[in-house]
Amino acid sequence: MKIKLVALSVFAFSCVFNAEAQKLKKFGSSVEKKVGPKTIKVPYTDVISYLGYASAGNEDEIVDGKKFYYIYLWVPAVAPELGVRMLSPVAKTKVKDAITSEEYTENASSSDYFDTYITLERSTIFTKEGVTEEAAKSATWTTLASNDDNSEMPKQPSGSSYNSLLRYKSEVGSPTKALTAGLYRIGFTTYKTGEVKGTFLAEVAAPIKLPGVVMAKTIEDLKKEL
Template identity: 90%
Template sequence: MKIKLTVLSVFAFCSMFNAEAQKLKKFGSSIEKKIGPKTIKVPYTDVISYLGYATPGNEDNIVDDKKFYYIYLWVPAVAPELGVRMLSPVAKTKIKDAISSSEYEANASSSDYFDTYITLERSSIFTKEGVTVDGAKNATWTTLASNDDSSEMPAQPSGSSYNSLLRYKSEVGSPTKALTAGLYRIGFTTYKRGEVKGTFLAEVAAPVKLPGVVMAKTIEELKKGL
């Protein structure tokens, strides 16, 4: 009886862990505020969420022998900071007002997930007129920040903290590293070389309201929202 109870207890704990692993905390900025004895990161005031599904063989680029996928982002105004985070799998995580891609809708019940690795990249395109497929292809892209594993993110079903989160503060004095209006992209892949497969939630956030932010998997989709 004791053995059976122990097994059941372990099973219950694992089930609880998996359920808790999908609970996202509020996306906090790098701005810290002291509340009583605790110091917390002030939540971002503007968050845009995207639900997708990565399919092997459907990558957008090969970088350092890794298969990279991109999500494009139009930022309409100067931002002091941008935060990016990615969760895989989405599982039962509920996100209000998220952009839901057709790929995600077709694979929402999938249990596939991947070890996320993300980048935030800024292009040399600063006007809506420059946002074209050829323009994005020929633009100069600068990697502003990247992240592999973040302890701030929920663990994956394996129990490993392999989800990602980054924050990037604008470098006002640098023409290439300031967060001005323009075309950006989130790059994602796996830390190890291999296939990228599974559902994911990608979120981009700012500490100020940025009316007119557009987020899409392709340049064609992005242009429809501009």
């Protein structure tokens, strides 16, 4: 009986741990304020979410030996800051009004996940008319920020803080580092060399409303929404 009770307790603790691990807090900006004895990050005003599934062999590009996948983003106006975060696996995480890919729908119950590594990249394409697959391939892409592990994010099933989050403030005086209207992309891979496989939630956020932001896995899908 004691053995059964111990096993039951361990199981219950495991369930609680897993439930807690899937809670995703509001996406906070770099701006902080005091609320009583605590200092909190002021939540972003505008958040766009994308649910996807990365499968082995479907990478978009090999960069320094790593298999990179991209999600494209059209930003219609100047932004003071952009935040990007990625969670894998999605599991039972609840997300409102997310863009949901067919790949995610087909693999939503998958337990696969990966050690996320993300980048925010800006292109030299600044008009909607300039957004084409050929232009995206030939454009110059500048990496504005990157992140591997972030303790603000929920832990993965392994117990490690391997999910990612970055915040990038616009550098107004720099032609290449300012957050102007244009085509951006979120790059993601795994920190370790190997296959990227599993469900993921990618979110991009801003501290001001940006009507007309579009997010899609491919340039073709992006153009349909512009």
